[in-house]
Amino acid sequence: MPELSDLLHRSVDDVDVPHPHVAGIAARGRALRTRRRVATVATAAVVLGVIGGGVALADPFAGKPRSNHSVTNEGKDDADELPTAYESWATWSATDHEVTVGGIPVTVPGQVVRLSQTTAGVVVKSIVGEAGRFTLVRPDGSTRRLSIPDGTPTVDGDIAAPRVAWVSSRAGELVLHVWDVVTDSEVGQVALPSPGSTLASGGEILEPALLDGDAAYFSTADHVAHRVEWRSGKVTDLPRLPMSVRSGVGVARNDDGQWVVVDAVTGEVRRSVDGDFSVVTVSPDGRWLFLGGTDGQYVEPTAGGDRVPLDRLSISAGWSQDGALIGQDGSSPWVRRCLTSGICATQRARRGDDSVDTVLAPDFLNAG
Numbered sequence: 001m002p003e004l005s006d007l008l009h010r011s012v013d014d015v016d017v018p019h020p021h022v023a024g025i026a027a028r029g030r031a032l033r034t035r036r037r038v039a040t041v042a043t044a045a046v047v048l049g050v051i052g053g054g055v056a057l058a059d060p061f062a063g064k065p066r067s068n069h070s071v072t073n074e075g076k077d078d079a080d081e082l083p084t085a086y087e088s089w090a091t092w093s094a095t096d097h098e099v100t101v102g103g104i105p106v107t108v109p110g111q112v113v114r115l116s117q118t119t120a121g122v123v124v125k126s127i128v129g130e131a132g133r134f135t136l137v138r139p140d141g142s143t144r145r146l147s148i149p150d151g152t153p154t155v156d157g158d159i160a161a162p163r164v165a166w167v168s169s170r171a172g173e174l175v176l177h178v179w180d181v182v183t184d185s186e187v188g189q190v191a192l193p194s195p196g197s198t199l200a201s202g203g204e205i206l207e208p209a210l211l212d213g214d215a216a217y218f219s220t221a222d223h224v225a226h227r228v229e230w231r232s233g234k235v236t237d238l239p240r241l242p243m244s245v246r247s248g249v250g251v252a253r254n255d256d257g258q259w260v261v262v263d264a265v266t267g268e269v270r271r272s273v274d275g276d277f278s279v280v281t282v283s284p285d286g287r288w289l290f291l292g293g294t295d296g297q298y299v300e301p302t303a304g305g306d307r308v309p310l311d312r313l314s315i316s317a318g319w320s321q322d323g324a325l326i327g328q329d330g331s332s333p334w335v336r337r338c339l340t341s342g343i344c345a346t347q348r349a350r351r352g353d354d355s356v357d358t359v360l361a362p363d364f365l366n367a368g
Helices: 002-008 022-052
Strands: 091-095 098-101 104-107 111-118 121-128 131-137 143-145 163-170 173-180 185-193 210-212 215-219 225-229 234-238 244-246 249-253 259-263 269-272 279-282 288-293 296-301 325-328 334-338 344-348
Touching: 091 111, 098 111, 098 121, 111 163, 163 210, 173 215, 185 225, 210 244, 244 279, 249 279, 296 325
Parallel strands: none
Antiparallel strands: 091 098, 098 104, 111 121, 121 131, 131 143, 163 173, 173 185, 210 215, 215 225, 225 234, 244 249, 249 259, 259 269, 279 288, 288 296, 325 334, 334 344
16 A cells, blocks of 8 residues: 555654544545546547457456456457456445445445455445445345444455454554454454554544454554454564565565565564565465566565566555455556466456546555
């Protein structure tokens, strides 16, 4: 989330600075995108012409379509086996009030600002009026409004479990909350001292707790990174805060800004990541890294090895449950799914609509 790095790691030790208002930021971002749509339609027509006449690539995707979305499966003449399952195509949003889950378009209230994946479906945060609302959209397209407090600015989902987590603030401490989205109930809560963390009236904390199984990761106002075992309450201080954690593998930045792969349990550095990237995330199985920057997007093995380019994939791409990357196809109204081998397929972001400007990918915080 490169756009929010300054917000996510700011200090509130000694200065009473009100937190930004997420609803206002999201509304501003959507308004800007609406203004750009006229120009985007013309651009999209050109891009789609290129895609339509492009060279086909082999692509071993499987599954059956469950919607009327146009889908291009690069390299396969038989359109009967097009993937749209939630595990493969994950989720995205291309308009204020609609979320696509496994190829199924679902209408939700308000402006969509965050999509957090879990095994039970995607938890959608939307802005309704001035308040946030959390809705579970299941893989079959059914929905359930969750009773997560409306004032919660954002949550992080466990892609391998039916849970989300977030951090709230009260006088002198931060509180970790872990929520089961199937039972719609809190299953864990741990408070940590955090001097100066009193939440201003109407303010919000943008940084969620990263959730990975029985552990969550976040930092307190004294700049100390913590690994919290939310079932037992055990807290371990780490030398640096992971920016992405999956299956016990994390990535973090050193003091000099270089990305490193770390053991998420101990914080021990395993290796450095070569190159200048603004986004680095870990695959669900912990075996791969997604590298995003101005020079392009790539994947490479967590342990190091050959780097594979992912052509036309947006920097804001997120991982699907089955280990593919889902993001916008350049600036077009199409969504791109890329395997770690570099083989990709595309699907229209919205049914019959080429006016899409920005596609919100899974597990990416949209703040305009």
